[in-house]
Amino acid sequence: MIELQAASYSYGHTALLSDMSFSIEPGSFHFLTGPSGAGKSTLLKLLYAELLPSEGTVSLFGQSVDQMSRDQIAFLRRRIGLVHQNCDFLDHLSMTENICLPLTVAGQSARDDLDQLLAWVGLTHRADALPPQLSGGERQRAALARALIQAPEVVLADEPTGNIDWEMSQRLLTLLIELNKMGTTVLIATHDLNLIRLAKSEIAVRVLRIKDRQVQFAGSDL
Numbered sequence: 001m002i003e004l005q006a007a008s009y010s011y012g013h014t015a016l017l018s019d020m021s022f023s024i025e026p027g028s029f030h031f032l033t034g035p036s037g038a039g040k041s042t043l044l045k046l047l048y049a050e051l052l053p054s055e056g057t058v059s060l061f062g063q064s065v066d067q068m069s070r071d072q073i074a075f076l077r078r079r080i081g082l083v084h085q086n087c088d089f090l091d092h093l094s095m096t097e098n099i100c101l102p103l104t105v106a107g108q109s110a111r112d113d114l115d116q117l118l119a120w121v122g123l124t125h126r127a128d129a130l131p132p133q134l135s136g137g138e139r140q141r142a143a144l145a146r147a148l149i150q151a152p153e154v155v156l157a158d159e160p161t162g163n164i165d166w167e168m169s170q171r172l173l174t175l176l177i178e179l180n181k182m183g184t185t186v187l188i189a190t191h192d193l194n195l196i197r198l199a200k201s202e203i204a205v206r207v208l209r210i211k212d213r214q215v216q217f218a219g220s221d222l
């Protein structure tokens with residue numbers, strides 16, 4: 001689904017990530033962890049082809065990103081849902097309009113099951129609210145709904161619980177686990193080890209850890 005082969009990334013002359021080889025298989029649930037500044041967000045950008053590797057290859061759905069045109073990359077990205085660290089919305093649009101924005105931009109019609117999606121993330125009663133009227137937890141669940149609006153095969157979430165309390169973090173994790181059980185591949189970047197432990201107690205997860213510019217699979221030492 002997403003595969004890295006000897007991929008490295010440098011910002012200018014500063015090497016940040018080197019010689020990474022791993023793959024994200026369909027239906028899997030991954031965490032990506034590591035200290036602040038280790039390169040988690042940068043690695044997510046490589047997985048999403050927002051950045052191209054300085055060396056090595058990154059393949060999305062079997063195609064190497066450096067052999068693709070911008071249009072091809074944009075097309076493949078529709079198969080990936082992103083939940084950003086700071087869930088930005090357009091403040092003058094309602095939550096429903098914000099959640100549906102990726103469809104609007106792509107010229108696609110609204111989903112028939114939009115009401116179900118809103119109910120699933122617990123935002124039915126906030127459908128017409130403006131973004132500034134929402135709590136942090138509501139914004140995160142809206143960001144998840146927006147990431148899912150094009151029914152992606154994989155969801156990449158960058159610190160989705162960074163700005164919310166533990167109870168709301170558990171609720172968001174539950175949604176992501178349910179999503180994975182329905183077949184969606186999930187990868188969450190987080191430094192919250194309690195979140196990883198909680199997920200491990202419920203489903204099989206793989207934990208990728210960035211250490212010394214390398215990505216390794218963590219064992220049971222969490």
Ligand SMILES: Nc1ncnc2c1ncn2[C@@H]1O[C@H](COP(=O)(O)OP(=O)(O)OP(=O)(O)O)[C@@H](O)[C@H]1O
Nearest residue numbers: 011012016034035036037038039040041042043191
């Ligand atoms: N556009 C950029 N140009 C130069 N350096 C950058 C750029 N973006 C990030 N960096 C640097 O790369 C390093 C890794 O940043 P990144 O945001 O990927 O880490 P992170 O593990 O996600 O951190 P955090 O957990 O604090 O969000 C940091 O030292 C950061 O300052």
